[in-house]
Amino acid sequence: MNGHETIPRTMGQTIRRLRMEQNLTQETLAELLGVTAQAVSKWENEAGMPDISQIVPLAGVFGVTTDVLFGLDPTTAETEVQKILRDARSMEIYGRGESYLAAYDHIAMGLRRYPGNLVLLTESIARGESLTLPENGWLYAGDRAADIAADTIRRARLVIAYTKNTNDAFRARQILIDQLVAAGRCTEAMEEADKYPERVDFTANSHRAYIDMASGNFTDALRAVGTEIDYGLQAFETNTVLLAKAYYAADRFEDAAAVYERYFAAMDALFDGNPAPYYDFDSGDCYLLLAQTYLAMEDRARAMDCVEKAIDSCIARMAPDREHISPFLRHSALGWAYVPLSRETVRVKCMEKLSSPEIAPLVGEARYAALQNRIHSL
Numbered sequence: 001m002n003g004h005e006t007i008p009r010t011m012g013q014t015i016r017r018l019r020m021e022q023n024l025t026q027e028t029l030a031e032l033l034g035v036t037a038q039a040v041s042k043w044e045n046e047a048g049m050p051d052i053s054q055i056v057p058l059a060g061v062f063g064v065t066t067d068v069l070f071g072l073d074p075t076t077a078e079t080e081v082q083k084i085l086r087d088a089r090s091m092e093i094y095g096r097g098e099s100y101l102a103a104y105d106h107i108a109m110g111l112r113r114y115p116g117n118l119v120l121l122t123e124s125i126a127r128g129e130s131l132t133l134p135e136n137g138w139l140y141a142g143d144r145a146a147d148i149a150a151d152t153i154r155r156a157r158l159v160i161a162y163t164k165n166t167n168d169a170f171r172a173r174q175i176l177i178d179q180l181v182a183a184g185r186c187t188e189a190m191e192e193a194d195k196y197p198e199r200v201d202f203t204a205n206s207h208r209a210y211i212d213m214a215s216g217n218f219t220d221a222l223r224a225v226g227t228e229i230d231y232g233l234q235a236f237e238t239n240t241v242l243l244a245k246a247y248y249a250a251d252r253f254e255d256a257a258a259v260y261e262r263y264f265a266a267m268d269a270l271f272d273g274n275p276a277p278y279y280d281f282d283s284g285d286c287y288l289l290l291a292q293t294y295l296a297m298e299d300r301a302r303a304m305d306c307v308e309k310a311i312d313s314c315i316a317r318m319a320p321d322r323e324h325i326s327p328f329l330r331h332s333a334l335g336w337a338y339v340p341l342s343r344e345t346v347r348v349k350c351m352e353k354l355s356s357p358e359i360a361p362l363v364g365e366a367r368y369a370a371l372q373n374r375i376h377s378l
Helices: 011-021 026-033 037-044 052-062 074-091 097-113 118-132 134-139 142-162 166-182 186-193 204-215 218-249 253-270 286-296 300-316 343-354 357-362 366-376
Strands: none
Touching: 011 037, 011 052, 026 037, 026 052, 052 142, 074 097, 074 118, 097 118, 097 134, 097 142, 118 134, 118 142, 118 166, 142 166, 166 186, 204 218, 218 253, 218 286, 253 286, 286 300, 286 357, 300 343, 300 357, 300 366, 343 366
16 A cells, blocks of 8 residues: 555645655745745644645645545545536537536536646636637626636646646646736736747657657558647648738738638648638638628628638538548548537537628628528528
């Protein structure tokens, strides 16, 4: 048996035992946590409890899970955490923001029982990101968004500080930056961005492919490099939108339109003219953004062309063309791009697109009304 299998009844007993196992004095533990020795003494004598913000750091000092501090059986805790997540996911119904808010609240309740649980924290901030940004439409939590944003910022910092999973830390920092920017705290956001490596383009999947090629494991190499290209194309879409939006904000509408058009030309070449899965990924619908750009150029006909293409691309997701998967993606481990969407989900997504503020000036056009009828008939 190891020293952590016999779990004392109280947190105070647990803290005392773990501190003594680590040969730490109360003063040293207090210094590591940024509290007083008197506070540590109160914890161990059941005269007080650590603040919730100190639970994860305390577990980190001792090298145990937060569940151990609470006297919980780690196996039971893991089972309960997975049930919390399953229940939360079962609540989520696409197009119904209240269902996603209920799922977020369910995970938050789980965090009351398991404060500092990194799995729940990671799931919480992912949902917090969706609920707090107005551009997410029906997902936006309205009056609750500010409180959820504050919790998301706090929890993202905890994930960054204490997770050992580099992917979770990377994603948490992305979410933290998004939330800080949305709150107008751009100086803090830039400080977080400066913590990224300058280059992250040759990543784990690239290295796996390199090793597999050298080892003769060509099937595994195809899977690894296909996945990496998939991520790269997602980044290409995101950066395309950022570049075009920068041109748009500078009133350089022709340059913005040229960026989008060249992006679509590149995707057409990669996907043999079939709708690419990236047009409405993380950065908003590229066709609608191009429509907005053409409206700024007073070209309503071409703007309407783009709206129709946005709807065509969305409808194609009901029955994705698996026969024409680009060779760049055929072996990707992700596969999300070719998962069929239900008719109702596609209908909701299409109506979201037609309701986008970017194309509001087109409401009332005959072609706009025709698109509405087409969507309702799905």
